[in-house]
Amino acid sequence: MGVWVVIANLNEFVNAVVWFDNAADRAPVWCDISLSLGEQVGRLAAVFCIARFLADIVSPRATAMTRQDRRRRxxxxxxxxxxxxxxxxxxxxxxxxxxxxxxxxxxxTFTQVMCWPALVLRIIWPPIFAVGGMLYSAYTVYRLVRHRRNFRRVVAGAHSALTTARFIRLAALSISYLCIGGPLAFHSAVSYIETSRRYTDYSWQYVHSAWKLEPVTINEKLYVADLSN
Structure with missing residues (x-):
């Protein structure tokens, strides 16, 4: 998760500095790199894995992990x-x-046409990881509340490298991020759909018809984040 956070912050920082007062097409190679990182999906995927790991530790089926188990995980x-x-x-x-x-x-920024590949291959993944992480986190909290008196024994029974304090910190981190990142993932998905205006039957020729005519779209209107909603 830390890798994705660093990548996302660096990416957004560079974009904000270079285009803070203009929309000139001055760094095409950087834009290609910037839009190929996938940090939005990566962060939620990483948190999903953390939540899954914690849920496995408190699961009643938890057993001592062998080297092969750790490798598979x-x-x-x-x-x-x-x-x-x-x-x-x-x-x-x-x-x-x-x-x-x-x-x-x-x-x-990305450009996309609202069609079934956009829905299946991009838009649905952040909400899927967010929901999965929330379910794992809810299960972890449930198990901890139910076995709060034997919490140390439950964590130690999984024979993981985590101490009780580390487990709590990791759980707090993943749950906190999901409480923020989960709703934002759904908001982002809805925004993608709304800004795409209408659904289009997919056609490779139609979707890529503007590549030669307008390879880069420019929006000179200053972007300001709306935090009122």
Whole structure:
């Protein structure tokens, strides 16, 4: 998760600095890189893996983990945390009507056509990871409340490398992030759908018809985050 937070902050910082008062197409290579990172999906995927790990520790089926078990878990976590975001961003070209867009005050932005590939390959993933993480976190809290008197024994029974204090900190981190990131994931998905205006039957030729005519979209209107809602 820390990797995705650093990447996201660095990406947004560079975009804000370079395009804080303009929407000039001055760094096309950077925009290509910036929009291929997939940090929005990556952060929620990482938190989902953390929540799943904590739920497994307090599960009544928890047993001592062997080296092979740890290896399988690590492979699964890496595939979810990094593999899914990479795959999501690689598939973006399928429903990408322009190379990228630039918004004054915001920087490089995605362009997309509302069609079934956009829904299946991008929009639904943050809410899916958010819901999954919330369910795992709710289960963890339930188990801890139910076995609060034997909390130390429950954590120690999983034979993980976590101490009780580390478990609590990690649980607090994941739950706190999900309380914020979960609603934002749904808000972002709804915003994508609303700003796309209408659903379009998918056609590769139609979606990519503007690539040569308008490879980059420019929006000179200053972007200001609306925090009133």
């Amino acid at each position: 690590a492979i699964f976590d890496y595939l979810i945390s990094f593999g899914v975001p990479i795959l999501v961003m690689a598939c973006h070209v399928i429903y990408q009507p322009n190379r990228y867009g630039i918004v004054r005050g915001l920087g490089c």
